[in-house]
Amino acid sequence: MEPTPLLELRGASVRLGDELVLDGVDFRLLPGEIHSLMGENGAGKSTLVKAITGALPLAAGVMTVDGRPCVFRNPLQAQRAGVSSVYQEIDLLPNLSVAENICLGREPRRFGMVDWPAMREHARRALDTLGVSLDVMSQLGTHSLAVQQLVAIARAVSTDLRVLVLDEPTSSLDADECAELFRVVRQLKARGAAVLFVSHFLEQVYELCDRVTVLRDGRCVGEYLTRELLRIDLVQAMVGDRRVARRLAPVLRVAGPQEPPYLSARGLVATGVHGADVDLLPGEVLGVAGLLGSGRSELARAMTGIDPVRGGVLRVRGDEASFPGPRPAIRLGVVYSSENRRTEGIISELSVAENITLALQAERGVLRRLPEARKRELAASWVEALDIRPADLDRPAGTLSGGNQQKVLLARLLALAPRVLVLDEPTRGIDVGSKVEVQNLVRELADNGVAVMFISVELDEVLRVGNRVAILQSGRVLETLAAEDLTVDSLTALVTGADGIDG
Amino acid sequence: MTTLEPPVVARPTAGLSRLVDRHASALPTAAAVGILALLLVGAQVYFGNFLTPRNLSALLLDHAYLIILAVGMTLVILTGGIDLSVGSVLAFTGILGARMLASGLSPAVVVPVMILGGAAIGLMIGVLVQYFDVQPFIASLAGLFLARGLAFVVSLQSVKVQSSSILWLQSTRFGVGDWYITPTGIIAVVVLAAGAFTLAYTRFGRTVYAIGGDEQSARLMGLDVARTRVLVYVVSGACSGLGGLVLTAYSGAGYPRNGIGTELDVIAAVVIGGTLLSGGVGYVLGSLVGVLVYGTIKTIISFKGAEQSWTQITIGMLLLVFIVIQQVIVVRSARRR
Incomplete structure (x- = not known):
C-alpha cells in the first residue's frame, strides 16, 4: 500500500487570461520521494509549480497537503505550510549574512530585538543537517551560485519542510556542484520530505528521481517510475506521438569535406584561453566539449572579436586577421551567438521582425535603413525557414518560448549570411523537442557550407551534431576527434580527464 | 554523471579572507x-592647532542637524530610495516652529508639531512611493517643492526665536575642560545611536537592508516590505523635523530659505560614509563619518581663509572618488560569484 501523498492535486486547472494553461491535472508527491516534472516548454510545468507554491491561483480543482485541503494565496502561505521552492534565480539577499538569509522573517528575537547569537546557532544547525559547513556570518554575495542555492535550501529546511520544489536548479552548476546538490537532495528524501525536481537534463532526472510526471499541452500524460521508463518512451510521452518520429530521426552526417578551414586559430591566448588551436571548416560542425571553467565561452568570444585576443594567430581563409571588435568579425562573416540569450541576445520588447533584422540593419548602418517591407519579407522568410512559432512577426520576442527565442537569434545571425557561426549553448534551457529542431537546423546550415562551432554542456548533443569534437581543458584544445569515434562515455572520460579539473 | 565524494563547499576561510567575506x-x-x-x-600637522577640544566640539555642534538628517537619509538610501525633501522640510518645520513660538505657544506643543509635521510630509512621500509606485526621486521632489512652498506661506522673512527653552538647547554647554557638548549635540548623538x-x-532595521538587497x-521571506518602506520615509521626515528644531535653536531664528541644497550635502555625506546608492549596504555610523568629513573639510577651508566654494569642490572630488571605490567593490563582488 502506498503512503498518503504529502501533497496532492486533483483536477487542477489554471487560467492565464483566457487561456487554460493547466487543464484538469492530477499530481501527487509522496513522502520521501524525489519526483520529476517533465514536459516541453509551454506544457505547463512552471504553471504547475507556481500553483503548488501559491504564486498562481487554481481556477478549478483541489489541492491537499497531508490529506487536508489547502489554498495558498501567496508563496508565503505555502512556505508556512511547509511547501518551499528554490528557483534558478535565487530569492535571497546577497547583501546580508548567510545566517540572516536562512532565518529572516522568523528570526529569533529577545525583547523584540534580533537575537544574533541564537540566529547564528539556528543557521549553523540548518546547514549542519545538510552536511554543509559555511561561515554563517559571511555575506551571502561572496559565495558562488551553487553555495547560495544550498543556503536557499537550508532556509527551506529550517522551517518544517514537507515539500521542496527545485526549479531548474542545476542549469548553472558544474558537475561537482551538481553532485553536492544531489547529495543534499537525497538527504532531504531520507528525512521524509518530498522533492519536486524540475529539470531539462534527462540524465539528471534519471540519476536522481524516483518518479516522473509528464505534462503535455497543460494536461497530465502520466506518472511513471523512473526505473521502469525508457528514455525514448519518456521523450515520446513529452512530445506526443505525432512529432516523435520526425524529431528523433538520426542526424544525417555528410562525409567531412576536405576544404581548407575558413577560420582557424593557432595558439590563441585570451582571458581564460591559453593557447588554443581550432580549425573551422566550411560544411562542418565542430562540437566543443569541456567542463565549466575550461574556457568554452571564452574561446568562442575570443574567436569572434567579442573579447580581445592577447596572443596567437587568427586566420581567415589563410590570411592573418584580427578582430578588434565584433563588427570587423561580422564583416568577414564570423558571427557569435551568446549563451546568455536573455541578457546578450534577444531584446524582449522588440518584435520578432525587429529582432531578426537587427544585426543586418546594424551592419548596414543607420544611414541605409532597411525598407520596412524588405524587413518584413526577410523576417517572414526566416520565420518560415526556421519554423518559428507562433509565426507572428509583430509579437514581442520576449513572449516566445525559449526554443523559439533561440531560433529568432539564429535567424538574426543567418540574415547576415555568415560563413562561420559560433553558437554558445544554443539549446540551453529549451525543451527536448525544440532542442532537436535546433540541432537539425545546425546540421542543415553546415550542409549548406557554413562552418559551425557548436558549444554545449550536454555531451550527447555535441556528439550528435558535431562532425568533429574539440575537447577543451584549462583553456587549451586537448584533442580534436572525429565524432564517429566517440561515445558519450569516452567523451565524458576525456572531458573530465584527471588534469582537467582546475580549481 | 560521476559520483563524487561530497566536496567541501565553503572556501577555506583563512583569517583575512574570512574578514573580507564577513565585512x-x-x-x-x-x-x-x-x-x-x-x-x-x-590639518593638525599643517596648522599646528587644529585638533583642539574646542575645534572638535564645535564640529559636532555645527553639524548636529546634518547628522540627524543623515540618519534618516541613510535609512531611505538603504532601501534603494532617495529623499530630496529633507532640506525644505527642515526649513518648513523651522519657520513653522519659530512662528508658533513667536505667537506665544509653549515649546511643549511646538516641538512635537515640528517633528510630526516633518513625519507627515515623509508619510506622503512614502505612500506615493509604496502605493502609487512613484519613483522616490519624483515623490520626494514633490515633497521638496511642497515643503519649501509651505515655508514661504508661513513667513517670507526670518522669525527670531525668543523662547528660552529652545535657546537653551544651543547655549547650554556641558563640558570637561575645553570639551563641551550642547543639548543639540546630545540629540544628534541619541538619534544616531x-x-x-x-x-x-x-526586524524593521533588517527589513530595511533586505528591501535594498532585493x-x-x-x-x-515574509518581511513587511510595504510598512517598512513607508516608515523609512516617515522616519526621514521626522528626522528633518527634528533637524529643523536643532537648526532653529542653533541659529536662533527660523528662516524660510534655510537648507536650500542641504539635501545634497546630506546625500553626499551618506555616500561618502559608505552607503551604496543602490541600497542594501551601509551604516548609520558611516554616515556620521561622512558628515564629519564634510565638516572637517569646511573647517579646514575656513582655517585657511580660502573661499568656501573650495568646500564644494573638495566634496565633489571626494564623492567622485568614493563612488568609484564603491563601483569597484560592487563589480568585484559580482565577479566573485
Whole structure:
C-alpha cells in the first residue's frame, strides 16, 4: 500500500487570461520521494509549480497537503505550510549574512530585538543537517551560485519542510556542484520530505528521481517510475506521438569535406584561453566539449572579436586577421551567438521582425535603413525557414518560448549570411523537442557550407551534431576527434580527464 | 554523471579572507574613516592647532542637524530610495516652529508639531512611493517643492526665536575642560545611536537592508516590505523635523530659505560614509563619518581663509572618488560569484 501523498492535486486547472494553461491535472508527491516534472516548454510545468507554491491561483480543482485541503494565496502561505521552492534565480539577499538569509522573517528575537547569537546557532544547525559547513556570518554575495542555492535550501529546511520544489536548479552548476546538490537532495528524501525536481537534463532526472510526471499541452500524460521508463518512451510521452518520429530521426552526417578551414586559430591566448588551436571548416560542425571553467565561452568570444585576443594567430581563409571588435568579425562573416540569450541576445520588447533584422540593419548602418517591407519579407522568410512559432512577426520576442527565442537569434545571425557561426549553448534551457529542431537546423546550415562551432554542456548533443569534437581543458584544445569515434562515455572520460579539473 | 565524494563547499576561510567575506560591505565605510583620520592628522600637522577640544566640539555642534538628517537619509538610501525633501522640510518645520513660538505657544506643543509635521510630509512621500509606485526621486521632489512652498506661506522673512527653552538647547554647554557638548549635540548623538541600534537589532532595521538587497526576495521571506518602506520615509521626515528644531535653536531664528541644497550635502555625506546608492549596504555610523568629513573639510577651508566654494569642490572630488571605490567593490563582488 502506498503512503498518503504529502501533497496532492486533483483536477487542477489554471487560467492565464483566457487561456487554460493547466487543464484538469492530477499530481501527487509522496513522502520521501524525489519526483520529476517533465514536459516541453509551454506544457505547463512552471504553471504547475507556481500553483503548488501559491504564486498562481487554481481556477478549478483541489489541492491537499497531508490529506487536508489547502489554498495558498501567496508563496508565503505555502512556505508556512511547509511547501518551499528554490528557483534558478535565487530569492535571497546577497547583501546580508548567510545566517540572516536562512532565518529572516522568523528570526529569533529577545525583547523584540534580533537575537544574533541564537540566529547564528539556528543557521549553523540548518546547514549542519545538510552536511554543509559555511561561515554563517559571511555575506551571502561572496559565495558562488551553487553555495547560495544550498543556503536557499537550508532556509527551506529550517522551517518544517514537507515539500521542496527545485526549479531548474542545476542549469548553472558544474558537475561537482551538481553532485553536492544531489547529495543534499537525497538527504532531504531520507528525512521524509518530498522533492519536486524540475529539470531539462534527462540524465539528471534519471540519476536522481524516483518518479516522473509528464505534462503535455497543460494536461497530465502520466506518472511513471523512473526505473521502469525508457528514455525514448519518456521523450515520446513529452512530445506526443505525432512529432516523435520526425524529431528523433538520426542526424544525417555528410562525409567531412576536405576544404581548407575558413577560420582557424593557432595558439590563441585570451582571458581564460591559453593557447588554443581550432580549425573551422566550411560544411562542418565542430562540437566543443569541456567542463565549466575550461574556457568554452571564452574561446568562442575570443574567436569572434567579442573579447580581445592577447596572443596567437587568427586566420581567415589563410590570411592573418584580427578582430578588434565584433563588427570587423561580422564583416568577414564570423558571427557569435551568446549563451546568455536573455541578457546578450534577444531584446524582449522588440518584435520578432525587429529582432531578426537587427544585426543586418546594424551592419548596414543607420544611414541605409532597411525598407520596412524588405524587413518584413526577410523576417517572414526566416520565420518560415526556421519554423518559428507562433509565426507572428509583430509579437514581442520576449513572449516566445525559449526554443523559439533561440531560433529568432539564429535567424538574426543567418540574415547576415555568415560563413562561420559560433553558437554558445544554443539549446540551453529549451525543451527536448525544440532542442532537436535546433540541432537539425545546425546540421542543415553546415550542409549548406557554413562552418559551425557548436558549444554545449550536454555531451550527447555535441556528439550528435558535431562532425568533429574539440575537447577543451584549462583553456587549451586537448584533442580534436572525429565524432564517429566517440561515445558519450569516452567523451565524458576525456572531458573530465584527471588534469582537467582546475580549481 | 560521476559520483563524487561530497566536496567541501565553503572556501577555506583563512583569517583575512574570512574578514573580507564577513565585512565586504564595510569597506567603503572603513575607507571613509581612513579619509577622516587623514584629514584630521593632516590639518593638525599643517596648522599646528587644529585638533583642539574646542575645534572638535564645535564640529559636532555645527553639524548636529546634518547628522540627524543623515540618519534618516541613510535609512531611505538603504532601501534603494532617495529623499530630496529633507532640506525644505527642515526649513518648513523651522519657520513653522519659530512662528508658533513667536505667537506665544509653549515649546511643549511646538516641538512635537515640528517633528510630526516633518513625519507627515515623509508619510506622503512614502505612500506615493509604496502605493502609487512613484519613483522616490519624483515623490520626494514633490515633497521638496511642497515643503519649501509651505515655508514661504508661513513667513517670507526670518522669525527670531525668543523662547528660552529652545535657546537653551544651543547655549547650554556641558563640558570637561575645553570639551563641551550642547543639548543639540546630545540629540544628534541619541538619534544616531537609536538609528544604529534599530538597523542592527530590530526586524524593521533588517527589513530595511533586505528591501535594498532585493525587494521581491524580502517579500517572499515574509518581511513587511510595504510598512517598512513607508516608515523609512516617515522616519526621514521626522528626522528633518527634528533637524529643523536643532537648526532653529542653533541659529536662533527660523528662516524660510534655510537648507536650500542641504539635501545634497546630506546625500553626499551618506555616500561618502559608505552607503551604496543602490541600497542594501551601509551604516548609520558611516554616515556620521561622512558628515564629519564634510565638516572637517569646511573647517579646514575656513582655517585657511580660502573661499568656501573650495568646500564644494573638495566634496565633489571626494564623492567622485568614493563612488568609484564603491563601483569597484560592487563589480568585484559580482565577479566573485
